[in-house]
Amino acid sequence: MFRHFDRKQQRELAGCEANHIICAKRHQFFFFVSGVTFSYGTAGFRADGLKLSSTVFRAGVLAALRSLKTGYAVGLMITASHNPITDNGIKIADPDGGMMAQDWEPFADALANAPDPQSFVKLVLHFAKEENISLSRESSAVILLGRDTRPTGESLLEAAKQGIKCIIGSVALDMGIVTTPQLHWMVRSKNMGMKASESDYFMQLSESFRCLMDMIPKEMTVKGIVTQLMVDGANGVGGDKLEQLKTLLTGLQIQVKNTSKQGEGILNEGVGADYVQKEKVPPRCFGPNDIGLRCASLDGDADRLVYFRISKINSSSIDLVDGDKILSLFALFIKAQLHCLNKSESDGLRNVLPARVGVVQTAYANGASTDYLKQLGLEVVLTPTGVKYLHKKAAEYDIGIYFEANGHGTILFSEYFLSNLQKMGNDLASSNAGSEPHKAALRLLAVSKLINQAVGDALSGLLLVEVVLQYMGWSMQNWIELYDDLPSRQLKVKVADRTAVITTNAETKVVQPFGLQQAIDAETAKYHQGRCFVRPSGTEDIIRVYAEAFSQEAADSLARSVSQHVDHFLGFRTSQKSD
Template sequence: MITASHNKVNDNGVKIADPSGGMLTQEWEPFADAIANSPTPQHLVQLIDEFVKKENIRFDGARSAEILLGRDTRPSGESLLEAAKQGVYSIVGATATDMGILTTPQLHWMVRARNKGMKATELDYFEQLSSSFRCLVDLTPNQIKMNKTDDKLVVDGANGVGGEKLEVLKKMLNSMVIEVRNSGKEGGVLNEGVGADYVQKEKVVPQGFYLKDVGIRCASLDGDADRLVYFSVQSNNASNIDLVDGDKILSLFALFIKEQLSILKMEGDDHVDENYEARLGVVQTAYANGASTDYLKQLGLEVVFTPTGVKYLHEKAAEYDIGIYFEANGHGTILFSEVFLSWLDARNNELSSKSKGSEQQKAVLRLLAVSNLINQAVGDALSGLLLVEAILQYKGWSIHNWSELYHDLPSRQLKVKVVDRTAVVTANAETVVLRPPLIQEAINVEVAKYPRGRSFIRPSGTEDVIRVYAEASIQEAADSLANSVAKLADQFLGFGNSG
């Protein structure tokens, strides 16, 4: 996939989908890095030769390989796609298939579908999303249909590919009133003052949204449509928003899934003993707001943490029958195990013959519809948006009801320049510092000074800085805690600027 996601329009890059449809396997990352940084063509050929031998890859054309190529709307994408084709065709037995202009999650979905022997065109993607969405909406309890959720949804398309695709999708969803702004047709610039990354980080309205939008449910996609956040415009100031981020999307999904599993366990059918005890797991990173973690634990859910990075979240979520993960930035999805899906299918068949139309059967059908709607290859803003809309309809909730699930703890993030970021070694999903010694004890002393205090440091993955996260019961306390911990990081690791 040729895209630079939420970065500026002049940037471009590559995202690679594994045969599973997921991200590139971690074992191959060093090789990908080495290739990208290869100084000469000769060195590149040598690297490939060494890697082929190490991995025992047959290079004689005996096995064919098909590479699906996609790109977003960036002007540089066309020439880069041609270069990618040339690269693919230089490999004996490999063919390149140009899938056209796509969102990143669409390409991941196509690779997964193709390798499962399923239909994998863009139309198939749209049809699967729209039909499973309609199925979920049809299963909304009758009494809730009377209590209509605010009808209109306004979506910021980041002036990118997601806006284009949503325009196509909404034609297949007659029951939904969607207005797409910043679709790229109005002449706006990709990711400039628009998009999920901008809205989530700056906590302001994107371009094209005004005071007249107060009270309306709004959503924002990022540049390649793999992130999603919701927001509502505040009445007192058009630039202020009430942000509904990835943590709250995760909480909504987890609440809904838990409710369906609870219905499945209800007494009243003849086969309670055959109920499969599904393991539902919620996966977060240390950056998840503490209030969201508290809320999920109060629901009685199993919450686990991984180091920062979608690849770690996805891998952990795959260990459950149903694994849900999201980052606060709006990237995440729900994974269903094949074993659990097989059980749901069998349970549906059994209930069809014995208690068709029962609450248990409806719960089974809802879970099956969710598994078809949500993109199980990778986080997908379009499928995520439709699932949010279906659940809000199911519960009869406005965006305000959803936002009130819990109140975020105030937080602050800082960066500290250091001599060598690798001097920091962390454990427990980056929440505890093992090295340098004594710094963790010093952080603990600072954290203990503040009600609801929590703070951690971790090395940046890209630059020589240490990232500091702090949260507390009030903003002033979060700011003060972040500054105290930043000073500690500077004293232990930096240039001693803090005295």
Template sequence: MATNINEAEFKAIIKAAEDWPRADTGNTDFGYGTAGFRMRADLLDYVVFTVGLVASLRSRKCGGNAIGIMITASHNPADDNGVKIVDPMGEMLVSEWEPYATAMANARTPDKLRNCFIQIIQNAQVHDHNARKVIFARDTRPSGARLVRALKAALEATNTEYVDYGILTTPQLHYLVKATNTEKMDKPYGEVSEEGYYKKMGKAFNEAIKRATKPPSSPVTVDCANGVGAPKMKKLLEYLPKDILKINVVNDKIESAKDLNFQCGADYVKTSQRVPKDFDGKPYDRWCSLDGDADRIIYYFVEDGSVFRLLDGDRIATLAASFIGDLVRKSGLEDAITIAIVQTAYANGASTKYVEQTLKLKVEFTNTGVKHLHHVAAMKDIGVYFEANGHGTILFSERAQKAMRKHQPQSPAQMEALETLRALTDLINQTVGDALSDFLLVETILAHKEWTVREWLSTYTDLPNKLAKVLVSDRSAYKSVEGTAERRLLTPKPVQPRIDAIVSKYRDGRCFVRASGTEDAVRVYGEAGEVYDTEDLVGKVCEFIGGLGGGGGGGMSDSVGPAGRLGGESGAYQTQMLRESGLGRDLREPQAGE
């Protein structure tokens, strides 16, 4: 079989790779997952180099369309970093190419690198004569500048055209990829520049909020996690109406690497169930937090007595679905457009009940992970998805957008609703979860509804919930029933019947077990009507699994009640904060992604 390989190109690759040798990790391999590669920054040089090679091949496979590369580690500490590939329409790299990226990163010798490169060309049927283009950016981590040099070395060795956009948020890079590849289409996504992103957001926000009865009566404070979101939020403010929305930006010390995500940001607030460092809000002041690369956002406030109240991704999803559903009905499109909310098993059961019983909307469940949520949401007319950690967006299908364009309103009220709905399709970054875009969406909705954080919180009451980890000897033994969104176990056979028996004893009880993606452990998530019932339910399930002879007797848990964090310990299961709304990984080690 012809390899379609240019020997001169390969020699250039090997020569360039000499300057970026692979770190010695023994038998430990790297894995490309939902978050791409993520690990200690000192391990990444060679990995980023190989990602550049894969992106060049991916661009050729996609007919010369631009492929994106983002260097970031999101909510991780500053001495971590990561890299991921963005496909032509701003979406995540297709899953079929993840093994290629993994294999390249684990090629430990020049011969193995060559074989991997050839195998990708053959298996993916990449044509060498196709054009290739890559655009990339990084967040504020000090290691980013060095990693960019490794990336450029790979792109120059493969004669790949590239554009370095410097420091951007992750969603801005996704925006630029789609804008670049749609620039010559009839309906381009937006101007191909960072400024074009702000222009699009600003114009859409002005259009969406102008029909609100009155602007928010109080300012909103944005915790930017001392990350890239800080300068980009300040830049966005230049495009927003100053007389409508008052915004205070805090935790904006990007020059201090040690402060990145330290006791602040969306992940810290969500997992620790407390306000960020140096919080000075008064009762019922509106606050929100971004994460380090500004693709997640969560809201929160304190009540009298410093009681912490969280408005997380579930709350943002229900708020958005409620508002968009109202606009669809008011514009007269209810028979032409359907709306669905996509959730994972980790979504609070109270939010699901609220969507189904109060909003009268359909809920679709899918496996954990943004790529699964995005895929299902993309199949709906309007698909709303947010993970509890605040990562999510809203997708408007071409069918829905066509219905909006063609619809002839029958009254001024229908016209107003329709114009607001159309504005939302530009305000919402549909390529990926975008904290800045989602921030403007939430502020628009609260203004239209004339709601404070109190009214928002009052829509439903979260069920107390708890997340625990149990060590097991073989996590592969824990397989979920296909089509249940990981909510029921197929094997080991004794576990699901025992879970069912335990759950049946508690009001509003729910519990599921799923295998960890990165270690020999299982995650146990449970809910019940009372805090003590939740603790008891999860404790009993953990004890049963621990007694199966597969490990146990220790682990981690994160427990959240309607009034904040639960303290203390449950049996042998020491309370400790988990990341990623259930994934609970120590991402400081080489992992398979989020």
């Protein structure tokens, strides 16, 4: 039951928050942050970790209300992913393990920005009434809590618990220090009636990995593959968890650098997937001794993954394999299994198990990757930038594959497809056990358990990459040469008001201000293989410019020209700064 209905009880809730504020100040967290406005986005709320105490407290209340509304457990993760160690954040996982429903984001914003405890109480009570959320003593909420390795995490976790306690009957389950994908997986598993501990997560991944490795064709086993994998753990939780996971794996040699326990450096500083992908240089602790090896990099909370190889010519540069090529590798594997599954030795090809496969990207995906996927005969669609859009679209398919270039992505299998696949697998086990179609069915079922279907997961994604490379008999060079990325450039232009730019067609076309899109089109037409779009930032008054062309010089020139048009149309002239 919500603790506070009448005025006296409302004062009690205000007092509850006020007492928490005093406690927070004692820990050098500050409740009122002058000039800071919080906005709930794909990453939840993020800010300096020392300014988040009250926001996390309120997110605890929000999570409890979300659990009451849905009737299922939800998750609350304290992390700032690839941000600097001084930052922290809070985000809520819905019962399906995905991100909180978008229609709750305005309420989250209002709650986080309430100017005082009294306003906060009124917002909570009003929203509960509008959403028909029962606050009786018979109602209960379950919230799974997790945090990464940031020093502010422990205090913020206590703030979240205090917020949850404001809803009587709410239960906060502390899952400890975990990766963000682990917490999402735990929420999804719990609500599906499955075991949901960290050991269960490790067991499911390792068993699925073993199943897939056992079915690799003998002629492909380690053919052209460098057996050892070097992994950059971003000095964070992902490296620590991979150290635990690798003890359960066979057929894969992993050496992890940059874990938080080793004390090799600071979280995300000169390390991690975001750093490697943007700077295109090796992370710290990687150098000449690693030349030629297959390397991977996780981000701070292990929901992003990129691969790279240190250049033999210059050990300070890399051959980057980003999310686009990870997606392409997975799509190629899935397509091969479906082809094999629908193959009958007696009558050739037939539609045994039709499956609609969709590949979902954003406009930031390199144009070469999109062309490659279309050449495979796959359906490719674009969504606005943000995992919440990609995930939602991917869920519309029997098999939906999505990745952003930054390395965040996963594969979704519909329950309908998995049910039919399981039935077919059982039928084949009885009539044609050990056949290639039978193995294909088993592989797809194993992939559905190995890959994290709740959210992008660097650990599960890494294991699937390793399986597919060995299945294909591919070296790192084979993967790199899958297609050649078009040179690109990203710039950002400061503007007075980013909302003056309105886009459509998955952010690839400008609707307002009138005339800007025509100017972009005119500039783009000057360059062979040119492509360019602009979009407003979601958090600050800047307009992001992305350009591609046949050469790096041409891409740079196109980006600069379009940036000048943006500056001209929005009437706020300033210098452009590269990301």
